Amino acid sequence: MSRIIFEQFIDLETSTYTFLIADPKTREAVLVDSVRENVESYKKRIQQLGLKLKYLLETHVHADHITGNALLQDAFPEAQVALSEKANVKFPHISLKDGSALSVGEIDIKTFETPGHTSESLCYLVDGNRLLTGDTLFIGSCGRTDFQAGDSKLMYQSLKRLAALPGETLVYPGHDYNKRWVSSISEQLLSNPLLAMSEAEFVAELESWKLPPPRKIKESVPANLLNGHKPNEIAESK
Amino acid sequence: MSRIIFEQFIDLETSTYTFLIADPKTREAVLVDSVRENVESYKKRIQQLGLKLKYLLETHVHADHITGNALLQDAFPEAQVALSEKANVKFPHISLKDGSALSVGEIDIKTFETPGHTSESLCYLVDGNRLLTGDTLFIGSCGRTDFQAGDSKLMYQSLKRLAALPGETLVYPGHDYNKRWVSSISEQLLSNPLLAMSEAEFVAELESWKLPPPRKIKESVPANLLNGHKPNEIAESK
Numbered sequence: 001m002s003r004i005i006f007e008q009f010i011d012l013e014t015s016t017y018t019f020l021i022a023d024p025k026t027r028e029a030v031l032v033d034s035v036r037e038n039v040e041s042y043k044k045r046i047q048q049l050g051l052k053l054k055y056l057l058e059t060h061v062h063a064d065h066i067t068g069n070a071l072l073q074d075a076f077p078e079a080q081v082a083l084s085e086k087a088n089v090k091f092p093h094i095s096l097k098d099g100s101a102l103s104v105g106e107i108d109i110k111t112f113e114t115p116g117h118t119s120e121s122l123c124y125l126v127d128g129n130r131l132l133t134g135d136t137l138f139i140g141s142c143g144r145t146d147f148q149a150g151d152s153k154l155m156y157q158s159l160k161r162l163a164a165l166p167g168e169t170l171v172y173p174g175h176d177y178n179k180r181w182v183s184s185i186s187e188q189l190l191s192n193p194l195l196a197m198s199e200a201e202f203v204a205e206l207e208s209w210k211l212p213p214p215r216k217i218k219e220s221v222p223a224n225l226l227n228g229h230k231p232n233e234i235a236e237s238k
Numbered sequence: 239m240s241r242i243i244f245e246q247f248i249d250l251e252t253s254t255y256t257f258l259i260a261d262p263k264t265r266e267a268v269l270v271d272s273v274r275e276n277v278e279s280y281k282k283r284i285q286q287l288g289l290k291l292k293y294l295l296e297t298h299v300h301a302d303h304i305t306g307n308a309l310l311q312d313a314f315p316e317a318q319v320a321l322s323e324k325a326n327v328k329f330p331h332i333s334l335k336d337g338s339a340l341s342v343g344e345i346d347i348k349t350f351e352t353p354g355h356t357s358e359s360l361c362y363l364v365d366g367n368r369l370l371t372g373d374t375l376f377i378g379s380c381g382r383t384d385f386q387a388g389d390s391k392l393m394y395q396s397l398k399r400l401a402a403l404p405g406e407t408l409v410y411p412g413h414d415y416n417k418r419w420v421s422s423i424s425e426q427l428l429s430n431p432l433l434a435m436s437e438a439e440f441v442a443e444l445e446s447w448k449l450p451p452p453r454k455i456k457e458s459v460p461a462n463l464l465n466g467h468k469p470n471e472i473a474e475s476k
Contacts, residue, residue: 001346001366002365002366002367003241003344003365003366004367006367006406007405007406008405008406008422008424106241108239127240127241128239128240128241129240129242129244167245167246168244168245168246170408170420179425179428179429180425180429181421181422181424181425181428182408182420182421182422182425183419183420184246184419184420186246186419187417187418187419187420190417190419191417191418
């Protein structure tokens with residue numbers, strides 16, 4: 001019998017991972033980085049497991065997909081959104097900063113401020129041993145830093161900090177484009193080339209990437225600043 | 239604060255993983271698949287963490303390295319060796335079969351009989367969500383079946399059974415030769431080619447491997463049948 005319910009959903013279109021974490025005893029649950037298109041599948045699973053959705057956590061304001069949080073709060077009105085105090089959002093939410101702690105039943109969740117991909121990026125350490133790394137640390141890579149106040153030097157510092165966690169800490173990224181679901185700090189120290197670079201090498205490497213903008217950035221960011229409402233939905237409801 | 243102490247050691251010479259698992263409250267601990275050459279590092283870590291070593295678990299009688307169990311019992315006389323009832327060994331041990339349960343504090347360990355690599359191969363499900371797969375399921379592969387009563391058809395069935403566990407179950411193999419430390423069932427279902435094969439394809443694939451014998455097989459198997467004593471040590475002590 002597991003002492004944690006920990007489920008990982010994949011959004012195949014954007015290779016985004018969403019995490020449903022709950023205490024099997026109290027049934028309190030948190031959903032991390034939901035994707036709007038998949039809200040029905042989360043709802044079904046939460047109901048199937050008989051969970052009480054307490055928090056809707058975001059690692060950052062995403063540019064590649066719209067959060068499902070607004071729709072999820074329609075179904076689970078008690079669920080509170082939580083994200084970085086640095087996020088420039090007006091909707092009701094719990095503001096998190098470095099060291100902020102949340103809990104679902106006996107499972108604690110500790111916040112790490114990890115700017116770099118965006119200025120308000122957070123990572124979450126769940127139950128002391130599972131690190132949700134958002135778009136900060138990827139398996140074998142890291143998040144891009146070329147928009148939304150991204151900053152390669154801050155990313156370098158954030159990665160250093162994560163890399164100093166115990167080797168057995170499990171790494172669950174917010175995306176993976178190579179069919180990887182989980183890694184560990186030990187594994188990343190051995191195999192992630194970015195973690196072996198000097199700051200100057202790292203900054204040059206990230207500058208060399210020259211990636212196209214995320215396909216959905218123009219609709220995602222404005223909607224995510226509205227908790228996952230599309231701007232026209234807000235206009236219609238007024 | 240983590241509710242489990244879970245540490246993964248690597249033996250670089252044989253790419254063997256050893257696991258130290260303990261309950262942080264009761265300090266009871268189990269060590270899985272120790273390697274004789276690394277006994278001092280385990281002892282140091284167990285003492286550093288103030289653990290009470292309760293069990294020395296083996297996934298099978300290894301052909302590539304000698305277990306550290308005899309030496310560890312010299313240091314921790316209360317620690318009991320546990321392995322499959324199918325292992326042909328005479329030293330004192332706890333006999334495990336399918337479904338056998340052990341516990342260290344609040345952490346339970348469930349035994350799966352998974353013949354294939356050897357006839358007495360076991361996997362262990364720790365805390366309901368971490369599967370120690372020994373030489374049965376490897377990350378992207380599986381253990382060889384060409385010695386020690388190995389059997390590809392039994393391996394196929396054993397892998398099927400592991401693959402049916404929940405997707406989030408973490409996979410910790412007994413070896414990895416590609417710098418991988420951890421995976422999950424979901425990830426293996428997507429990326430391990432062996433799990434997508436028919437039985438006939440699988441058996442043909444494993445037959446095609448034609449691997450050289452493990453370098454240390456002639457010293458490892460006899461010593462492991464003596465709990466990690468080299469036969470000359472037994473002769474000397476008589």
